Amino acid sequence: MDEIRKEISNLEQSAERLKALAKDNKAIQKNAEIILTFLYILKFITPTGE
């Protein structure tokens, strides 16, 4: 599960970066936001429990 959490974190950084890179493109921005929505869920369903 640690590796999965690490990958989710990497994806989050990528999606944030994508959003920043596409400041003038609403379509890319919105799709990056949607990726971030699912990353919120992925983090929610992979808690550490400590």
Place this chain on the structure above:
Amino acid sequence: MADFWNAYTETLPREKLQNIEFSYFKNLFSYGKSHSNLYKEKLQGIEVGDIKTFDDIKKVPFTYKEELRKWQEDVEPFPYGGLLGVDIEQVSSFRQTSGTTGRPVYVPESYESWQWRIESWCHILYMAGFRPRHRVFLPFGYNVYVAFWEAHYAAEKLGCEVVPGGALDTKGRVNKIVELKANAMTGTPTYCLNIAQEAVSMGIDPKSLGIERILGAGEPLPEATRKRIEATYDCKMFDHIGSTETCGFAGMCEAQQGLHIVEPFFLVELLDKDTLSKEVAEGELGVIVITPLGRRSFPVIRFNTNDVAIKGPSTCECGRTSMKLMEIVGRVDDISKIRGVLFSPKTVEQLIRSEFPEIVEYELVVTREDIMDKITLRMEADPKIGKDEAEEVAKRLAERHKIKTNLSCKVTIEPPGALPRYDLKAKRFKDMRGKH
């Protein structure tokens, strides 16, 4: 070994689940306090630092439906008022409660909150055996109410094929099931029985429809009703529980023994009815208090549902470790006193569904004449049985009702089609005392 939608969270040890829920609760508490006007005011004087142990959660006041209404009436931003937990421009869908008990509550869902809700619902459908091979028929015209939207999106997410069955009458729905060979369905128990009855009247045996799985929604599903529907369709039927405010929060697995709470999406407390301060023990009756732990567009903290359930174990032959609700007894308000005797309409439904297959529809009416409460049980018999047999059924029903409830009642036989049919929440119990 059962298979799971989320093999990780669904099999976590209880202690870990509790730690996660405690941590999520504190996050939501802080979030609500800083983003929702309702909780900014309601939680004044209590800080997240005051919640040091799991038991400290009980220091946080309950949220009641009436408060949700109050915080919405004439409060900006329209129409969500003080309940909104995100910027209004983030709201992507509108839902509302049915308004059965008063002014409806308008529920804002952001894209994130809706997807969170759908993820939680995927657990319910997966537990009920819905899989990508299923063509799921949803026999309802879904609209401003949340009913069936969750099922639609969650079934899609699981990989099922969804057939929206709105804008058709019952006959049209039977035809569509036949035409498309739909093999799974969700529906209110009442409406599932109505569809079967309609199929029979069209000369179609409901068993031949090929429905393998049904998920019940919107009404209590007593064991006898579940078994009757299973026998009618030759299928497996599963139950779940939820509401617009709380989301669907528990569902039935293949073992069909109680409902698993979808943890850690929800913190569900079952509190003793009298003091609402102690968690009840396994096998005891408790009031359900719920906190959806990841929904931010409409934060709801310790929502007192007024529903009563029997607490079950946290073990199950399916391998899930979530807490179970063994039986949803009904709403606190549904359990009324008639002639000094506690009465639950669910007892009568259980009786009719288990012992009286000849009765296709019924209605319970309680009236007061002078100082005496009177129960009238209006029954509609299967048109295939004759007048004499219907009268014998009515007599037997009156006797069994007296034994089961300790209350006598008058049974009347109504002509076919006289009683209302429901496709969403059936209202078979009418307490008319004090209304004339």
